[in-house]
Amino acid sequence: MIRLADIIKHPLRGLQSDVDEAESPVRYALLRRKIFALMAAATLIPLLAMAVLNYYEHQSTMAREIQNPLRVLVNKAKSSFELFLTERSSTVSLIASAYTYPELADEQKLGRIFSVMKKEFKGFVDLGLIDENGTQVNYVGPYSLKGKNYAEQRWFQEVRIKGKYVSDVFMGFRKFPHVIIAVQHMTEDGRTWILRATLDTHQFERIIASMSLEPDADAFLVNGQGIMQTSSNNYGKVLEKMSFALPPQTYEPAVLTMVDPLGRDVYMSYAYFPDADFVLMAVKPRGSVLKSWYTVRGDLLFIFALGVVAVFVAAYRVTDVLIGRMKESEERREMALRQVEHSQKLSSIGRLAAGVAHEINNPLAIINEKAGLMKDIMDREAAFPAKTKIDAQVESILRAVERCRGITHRMLGFARRMDVSIEDLDVGEIIKETAGFLSNEAMHRKVDVRLEIDPELPRINSDRSQLQQVFLNLFNNALAAVADGGRIMAMARAVDDNVEILVRDNGCGMSDETLKHIFEPFFTTKKGKGTGLGLSITYGIIKRLGGDIAVESEQGVGTTLIITLPKGQREALA
């Protein structure tokens, strides 16, 4: 496996040293994987970073946008509560200040005052005057509480100390939740009395209702001990203990996220009242609030996934194209290199052959002349006993010289043809003639040699003897490849502006490895019999004649050599 870190550290390593060492298909697979991983990483990392950043940014923005309205709502409701309580307690204070104790102690007067209060301010339930001993001396309201003594009650103690008191919600004697507001007043003669009004908590419920919360949301009032002051949908009825702990104290509305006792993820907004022992709380489940966020998140994820897929597809395609181009250019380079190498080999072998031929030709010329002289002398001598025998020896030497001459000439022919002579010629005729040279061997081995020459074959400008050598080489190779009774076919036809000659045999065929080397000098499969120069010479000649040579072969099926020759001479020949 490729490690990403390695790729990042050495992104191009695969394109350098490893390449030359590995086998081609493996190397390309490796390279493909590396480039693909590199490209995918280079595009996916920024994409991922952007997506993550976007995700968190969006999430925090959404959270702010959700929390703010909640905070505002709680603040507004809290203000409503405070206004309600302040108004009521101011009214009670005003009455306490405006009227004297005897006036308030007058049942009729108090009744009238109370009825005005009730008319002007909703929520008052009753009104009572309590003397400094805690005895209710006058009372207007639905209950008969006149004469009741409150001296032992906590609120009485508190109002004596603070002068003003707003109670929690409590049941008291009335058996329904209520709040009392008590104001102490001091007369000029130093006597104190207390005016006490009871408020109906229905008004609390109405303020909460005016918050118009969604059905799954909840808002309620609790006191400093966590006792519910209004009923909640989910966290307890009025005067029950709230089902979770109070949040830390703050007078400014705050928002917390928490898991409520029902197990829901909720936003809780709350604020403590500065002048009363109340905490207003509003709870909203996050699920419903974040619905729009979840939609956005889904979209975001979808786009990200789409991006990832697009990156992979693009990386794959680009890698494909890149590798294709690389392969192509490397193949071209390899071919060019091979050609250069080949021509270098040919030229150095050519020089070697020319040198050898020259070195041999000189002593050969001496032998030739010496033997020739011997023959000349013998021809001029009268008969003597050994004359016939000596004549035969000399003839034999001259024949051997002729053979050597043939060999050196062929060697030279490999490097450079002695006489390049371009003429207008009929390729078909040359093929027929050359095939004729081999007819004896073909007949002997029962090889079926067939020629299919297009009668309309155009004449071409080329070199007769060189073409003869080419066809001789090809036929020789074909004969060597086929078994006795095999088949060799030569075809010649016009293709565009060229003449194409195919020499096909049904012989043993060649492996891919052999195919790679067949045009190289000294490469032979004939084990000791061949020089390895035949196809190399053929290649050189065809190239010099401006043509092309290709080979197709399948092991066990046969081989086809395809030669293309231009009709006209294309380039000046060396």
Add this chain to the structure above:
Amino acid sequence: MNAKDWKILLVDDEREFITTLAERLELRGIPARVAFDGESALEAIAAEEPHVVVLDVLMPGIKGLEVLERVKRTNPLVQVLLLTGHGSTRDGIEGMRLGAYDYMMKPLNIDTLIEKMESAIDYAKKAATLPGKSDGQ
């Protein structure tokens, strides 16, 4: 012209080869002198003005092609047959360009050589009667 009146000069540093060739030509009634290097060949040509010079291309000292060039400058009617050890087309064509009559490859066929000498002499004779074409082919 009768073959025994031909003046032939054979030039090659391969002494064995060239003397044997001379001997064989003489056996056929063709008088041939030999030179073993470029310098003596040039001296012999200046002194005797042979009809045909058989000249090896590759020699130590003055090379065959240089000898050819000088001969053609000083004695344009002397016909030169070049001998090459390796039948190089390049040397042959260069030689022809410099005014050689023909070129042959070693080892030689003596009958072919004599035929070429004869046609070279014929050619030289014709060239001599056509003024201004003496060094052309």
